[in-house]
Amino acid sequence: MSLSAEQRSGAMAQVVSDLRSFFFSSFYWLSFINIPRFFDSIFDPRRRAHLQPSLLLSALAVGTLTQGSDADKGASGRARALKLLESADGALQASLAAGWVDIGLVKAAWLIVYFEMQVHPLKSIERERSSLLLLDSLIRLFSLTTLDADVQRLQSSVSSTTNSRGRFGMNTSQTFNPYRYSGNNYSDAFGTVAPVEAAAASSSTLCNAPASTTHHVPDNLTLGPSTSPLVSRCNCAELAITHDSPTIQELAPSWSGTITWPKGLSEGELVKEECRRLVWATVTLTATLNAYTSVTGDDQGSRLSIKDPRNYALMFPAESIAMAGLPVQPNNVWTLYLRSMLLLQACERVRTDRTMCDADRAQFATNAWLEIDAVENALDQHTCGLESKSGFHAREMLFSARMCVSHEFQRYIPQVSTIGSKIFYRDKAESWLKQRMGVADLIWASLKEGRYVHTLDRRKPLLIYWFVSHIIKALMLWRVDSTFTIALVASKAFVKCAEYLMVFWPSTGEL
Incomplete structure (x- = not known):
């Protein structure tokens, strides 16, 4: 069945709208996409013929999901996003079966992993691992x-x-x-x-x-x-x-x-x-x-x-x-x-x-x-x-590395600058917690004043896990040293932010 010119125009307008939501709500990790080239591959008929359907569908799935909070399109939006993701996965498998493999296929697999990391009704560890394995295998395929x-x-x-x-x-x-x-x-x-x-x-x-x-x-x-x-x-x-x-x-x-x-x-x-x-x-x-x-x-x-x-x-x-x-x-x-x-x-x-x-x-x-x-x-x-501009992401990774090393190799951590025989550098942990707690308090104060806060943007459900990871780290630090009460204070600051976002993103899936 062919579409009229008006229907095609309306469909394209919806696609562009969803893609704008996709880019606006995306984290800087997705900057491997060259935006001018991406849109050119959609609007240029010659380039569009070589565009992997799974790439466009997976981008639309993420863009639709970002509009699926209970304050926006709600459950129907989340359901539509899951249908688009299913279509993207089907298109990816079809391209693999047909031997049509290119870098666009790897990008699509990456976006599917990114989708699975978000809050959605079918979220599970198994789905996340499966999508990661697919991405990993495609990266190996192309060396x-x-x-x-x-x-x-x-x-x-x-x-x-x-x-x-x-x-x-x-x-x-x-x-x-x-x-x-x-x-x-x-x-x-x-x-x-x-x-x-x-x-x-x-x-x-x-x-x-x-x-x-x-x-x-x-x-x-x-x-x-x-x-x-x-x-x-x-x-x-x-x-x-x-x-x-x-x-x-x-x-x-x-x-x-x-x-x-x-x-x-x-x-x-x-x-x-x-x-x-x-x-x-x-x-x-x-x-x-x-x-x-x-x-x-x-x-x-x-x-x-x-x-x-x-x-x-x-x-x-x-x-x-x-x-x-x-x-x-x-x-x-x-x-x-x-x-x-x-x-x-x-x-x-x-x-x-x-x-x-x-x-x-x-x-x-x-x-x-x-x-x-x-x-x-x-x-x-x-x-x-x-x-x-990147949310001090690097420092978060470095502190996670500290915790990983201190948790597993506590017998070997240098004792210089440590307090007693604790398994982590208390001064480092306290400094990190104070900085993060300050950020959380500033975010919450801005929200109460009615100002836009990008770290509490309801179009970014992945932020829930960012706050939850901070809660886990704080409680881990407190469990190691029950006198380290600043960890409990910090966890409470993170809990407020996580609960705020959870109001918009109810889920029966796994966190």
């Missing part, structure tokens, strides 16, 4: 984690002695390197601090290197915080996407602190950059799940290949824009964000490895803790203010 295996980089004498497969996204000169695993020999994960002289020599080699047609990734992008030169002012704000595309603030406000896209790339290179960012978005997504599960003991997700550092040979987004000619400073916020995610992934992976010997476990715990401190110190040096 997306090794896209840059053929790109050479100039190595310092310290990092060139390692024999790990992955050369990208790694911290070549810091004490802890989650990419240096080799089989079950976890001792390869621990290097030595590169002396400043070695770092300077590497930088000099890079500057004086002869002209070559082979691309090289600047070493300064992956120098560890302890060896990176201090700068009086970072230039991250100049590399944020809103610097070149200010309208992104209106369409996808949570993306305003994300990194810009390289300019002047061919179609093939743009697709490759989308693939890189899709992989790093998957790392962010799985690390966020780890932050929720690392203190609950659920280790099912640790078996995903995306969490295995041996599988990586991939540039960070900052590295790829540096190759495109933009000036990128060492320890830019985006690289630090991803390093915090990788740290948590590594801690979770080692936590679930029951074959690791005590000596390696002790070394891992010590070096991981020092690396967490180093990344935090590097974040403290930033003057760009972009951390607040």
